[in-house]
Amino acid sequence: MFINNYIQISLYLITLLLFAKPLGVYMANVYENRPVLINRFLASIELALYRLSGVKPEQEMTWKAYAAALLWFNLLGGLAIFGLQILQSYLPLNPQQLGNVSFDSAFNTAVSFITNTNWQGYSGEVTMSYLTQMLGLTVQNFVSAATGMAVLVAMIRGFQRKNTATIGNFWVDLTRGLLYILLPLSLVFSFVLVGQGVVQTFKPYVQIPLVEQAQVSPQPEQANTQIIAVGPAASQIAIKQLGTNGGGFFNANSAHPFENPTPLSNFLELLAILLIPSALCHSFGTMINDTRQGWAILTTMTLVLVGGLLVTLHYEQAGNPLLSAGVDQAPSLTQSGGNMEGKETRFGIVNSVLWATATTAASNGSVNAMHDSFMPLSGMVPMCLIQLGEVIFGGVGSGLYGMLVFAIIAVFVAGLMIGRTPEYLGKKIEAFEIKMAAIVILIPAFFILMGTALAVLTDAGKAGIANPGAHGFSEILYAFSSAAGNNGSAFAGLSANTPFYNIVLGIIMLFGRYGIIIPVLAIAGSLAAKKSVPITVGTLPTHTPLFVLLLIATILLVGALTFVPALALGPIVEHLQLINLH
């Protein structure tokens, strides 16, 4: 029934916003080094780790040192995960005796996981050993998320401080985010997921005879048995949702009954996607001593999300006009109806579109329904949410630092209109910040459009297309949006596990992550060095509904100006063709 669609959406949004304040305050305490409840258990581990690695927690870093520490850490992480993949057949915990991963796929996956993208060219249950999933992928799920949150905290310090050269200590921010936020949440969440039916075992895959035995078959054994992939999935799924990573343990990601078995597991995994990104808005407000600023940002994000959600819901629930002959697609008490190709019965339409918008608004990228089979306009919404720069909630940390860059652009635009020097949160916004902000906005846009152009002009690029016509173009455009935006979801018909896509998308993911982190840290360093200007009657208030509107307009305008021509060639023309065919 239609009414239940809206009940489930409201329940989700209300629950999400209720968590924003308590978790936001908690995370602010973690990063401000105030005592937190679980501190006593973990504080000794934290201090031992600093001693072991020679880190002096009170010694602060300039933005350049902060960036260097971050890059070294991510580079080593990438090498480790690359090595694990290309050597996995010689290593233990590989009950299915899966072979070594090819060099290009291993490069792509290594980059994908250190950049918090979790684009998956491979298919989990037939490629990765249990050891690779644990030691490589799960570890990067944690540390790439903690890295994003660290960069955000460094940027917030830029606004907090004045006349100083330092923005905090990367090792401390990384460690505290991981130990006090991500690890405890994941631990609790893993057990809840197992209780719902998510698998967590080191045993080999299960083999069982089918209930219906085929009478005649060329390969009776294969046709009459079912091999069921299992593995240590719950521990990885908990952090892949909480850390906006999104890389599935199994190929079907969160549509797989062992990753997401029940409507309750679906609700909680969906909550986990946006939980930390929304709460970080409140942490931001708390840390700058003006919680109204955090709520203004959170309102902006929520409004854009709900707008996209309603469009997606409308087109998916309306169903596919080409299939209407002899088929019942209308919602009723006994079926969800709508466009059910690539969707699971237990989730129906509403939970599939709620997930699709949340996972692309955030840079999560896990899926519980196949975006490739969405109707053209409802498939366009997830693509647009990525193209807006992954700032509508966005990745943990990365979403909010991207949004703060848009806020800087918004006050700059407002400053131009009224002829005053722009200010944001008591800091003058000058040429250097605007240059860096422009880089942050241009890098993903450049790589999405140029990458798509390269793919459609080369045979290697066109070879991957699965669906004919405009939809094939959409598959490519989505892939490059997903890589540059560090999202990781796909129009998965595209055969992307080829040297061309593995290498090109891998390089783009690197630029999409570090090409943004470095200018953001530079902004943080520059802001921290400035003095604080007092608020006067001439200051543009940045917590009002007017500013929320200005911010939304800035984001949508930049996105529209950049991507409307490309979208017109893909989903928009496909939509018109579909109406015409019907």
Next chain:
Amino acid sequence: MAQQLKPALIMLLFFTCLTGIAYPLLVTFGAQMLFPNQANGSLIINEKQMICSELIGQPFTRPDFFWGRPSATSPNPYNAGASSSSNLGPGNPSLVEAVKVRIAALQANDPENKAPVPIDLVTASASGLDPHISPAAAEYQINRIAKLRKMNPEKLRELVQSHTEGRQWGLLGEPRVNVLSLNLALDTAH
């Protein structure tokens, strides 16, 4: 800048041990203690013989069984060793053709049934392993199966209802029928 190399190396090793070894081992240990059935795949075991996983669907083609969602896994449908969807776009002629073929197969086995086919019964699921169909899709098949098994349709409808789950807590998800457990019950009863 190279002075950050040493902490980077030690931190990575430490977090690899913590989140890559200790954490999954702790979760596995706890899960096997608290929820041994779920942690191992919700397997239904009868007299030491593994029957099925209640979460993973199986293919059914015999007309006296309830049919589940079409599955796009390869090489066989419902291959739980390689989950996959069709990824067919909404305007792809292959999708339109596949749906037509599925409708024809349903109607060939049930020529008197002129009702429109519920959409989930003719479209492939996202995982290729969907264990459920909608109650509407089960209702569509009741007359066919009742006739082939010489059952009273009302009796069969009651059996379907006992294998129907409502929304979780009356709110979440969609109502659904577990095809595998329904077919197992069908074989036990008749």
